[in-house]
Amino acid sequence: MLCLSSIIFTFLALLAFAKGENCESPQFKITSYSTKDARLTAESAAQVEITVKCKNGKQPSTLYADINGQVVPCAQSAGSPGKYYLGVSAATHKQLAKGRTSVKLYDDDTYSALRKTRTDDAAKAVKPFGEVDFYHPGASFGPWLPSEFIAVIGFGLVWWAAYRERSKILA
Amino acid sequence: MSNQRSAPRDDDLLLQDFSRNVTNKAWALFFGNAAIVSAIPLWLFWRIHQMEITSYFIHFIIGTAISTYFLNSAYQNMKFILKHKIAQKREEAINREITKLFANDKNANKKDKDDRILARKNEVADFEATTFSIFYNNAFYLVCLIVLSFFVFKNFSPTVNYLFSVGLSTAMVFLFSTGEK
Numbered sequence: 001m002l003c004l005s006s007i008i009f010t011f012l013a014l015l016a017f018a019k020g021e022n023c024e025s026p027q028f029k030i031t032s033y034s035t036k037d038a039r040l041t042a043e044s045a046a047q048v049e050i051t052v053k054c055k056n057g058k059q060p061s062t063l064y065a066d067i068n069g070q071v072v073p074c075a076q077s078a079g080s081p082g083k084y085y086l087g088v089s090a091a092t093h094k095q096l097a098k099g100r101t102s103v104k105l106y107d108d109d110t111y112s113a114l115r116k117t118r119t120d121d122a123a124k125a126v127k128p129f130g131e132v133d134f135y136h137p138g139a140s141f142g143p144w145l146p147s148e149f150i151a152v153i154g155f156g157l158v159w160w161a162a163y164r165e166r167s168k169i170l171a
Numbered sequence: 172m173s174n175q176r177s178a179p180r181d182d183d184l185l186l187q188d189f190s191r192n193v194t195n196k197a198w199a200l201f202f203g204n205a206a207i208v209s210a211i212p213l214w215l216f217w218r219i220h221q222m223e224i225t226s227y228f229i230h231f232i233i234g235t236a237i238s239t240y241f242l243n244s245a246y247q248n249m250k251f252i253l254k255h256k257i258a259q260k261r262e263e264a265i266n267r268e269i270t271k272l273f274a275n276d277k278n279a280n281k282k283d284k285d286d287r288i289l290a291r292k293n294e295v296a297d298f299e300a301t302t303f304s305i306f307y308n309n310a311f312y313l314v315c316l317i318v319l320s321f322f323v324f325k326n327f328s329p330t331v332n333y334l335f336s337v338g339l340s341t342a343m344v345f346l347f348s349t350g351e352k
Contacts, residue, residue, distance in 0.1 A: 148321035155317060159310040166307055169256050170351060 023054035023107065028132045034096065038139035044096035048086040048134045050074065050105070060107035060129065067103050071114070098138035104128040197301055201246040202239070204305050209238035212316055212337055220329040230330060234337045241341045242308065245348035249304040252351055257303075258296035265292050308344050315340035 034046035052059060063074040063084045074084035086103070090096035106114055107129040117123040143150075213231050216222045224231065269288045273279045320336040327335070 148317060152314070152317050152321070155310065155314045159307075159314045162303075162307040162310045165303070166253070169253055169260065169303070 022109065023052065023056070023058050023060050023129075025055040026060075026130050027053045028105070028130050029053075030132050030134055032134040032136075034136040035093070035139050036137065038093050038141045041093075041139070044090045044093045044136075044139055046088040046096060046134065046136055048088070048103070050084045050086065050132060052082050052084065052130075062108055062111075063129070064106040064111045065103050066106065066128070067101070071106070071111070093139040096136055096139075098136055100133045100135050103132050103134060105130040105132065197250075197297070200301065201243050201305070204309070205239045205242035205246065206235075208309050208312060209235045209242060209337075209341075211313070212238075212320070212333070215320070216329060216333050220332060222329045222333065227330065227333075230333060234333060238337050238341045241345045242312065245308050245345045246301075246304045248345075248348040249308060250300045252349075253303060254296045254300040257299050258292050261295050261299070262292060265295060304348075308348060311347065312340050312344045315343050 029051040031049040031051075032046060035041055035044040038044075048065075050063070050065075052063070059082050063076075064071050065074050065086045067086065067088060072086070074086050076084055088096065105128055110126060110129045114123060114126045117126060213224075213235065216227075216231075217224055222230075265288060269284060269291060273284050273287070316336055319339055320332055324332040324335055
């Protein structure tokens, strides 16, 4: 009896300890930068910095991100705990979707559960650690006409109006 | 007696009307405008052509000073040419204005009315010629500057670009300010 209760007690203690290791009620903050100039670049890339704050102060040891169907581990910085970095690159500007892109995040436990699934439906049923959005405004080729051309046209029109007025006065 | 006293006044008005000299107020207005417009290219060359002020301040000072002087002269030249033409064009309207003003004044004589018309015509023509001269010369200067700086001398070094753009723009404005057509 004593042996059984000690086993149960040890198991419960281990369970509590294990639960205490995980991040509880995570809050996410996103900072992102992506390619904006399409005229001087051939490819697009985006860098996403995810800051995770947990209620119990614990941080996930590894964070995985599901972006465009691919699950990749996020990089971490030794000097900045709680910050995870995700890099995305695309061979053409159109391949990096403009607007909001949803990124599912997995910690060790949820990633293990995801790895064990065999079907897409089962994979979709796995609840992720969190979900964040990053915004890509799109890469622009800039204005159709160079700015100096527009300036010349603008000032030229003003000068032309002044010249006509002067001709009328001197006539 | 009154003829002797009014004659110098008529002479003064005529001298003022036909003289190339500008009043202090007009000179200050011209100089201030010329200085500001001459300083505009500095921002362009500093921020877009990447000419640091600390390295090129001598070029900037010389260019701005020369440009200010010749723009000032261009304003004065064009004002002198335009003033008489404007006075002729505005004569009828000013006559009507003064006549209406003197319509109810029984004591006024023709001499006073003519003096008033002449003074008012001079004032209106002076103001309109001053402002139009500044407007036209500024517009012409800026068009020349943009065309020379961004199209003609685009592939030259920034120093050559600045000196030639500002110099040629100023020269063209000064040259064309003396034209009567």
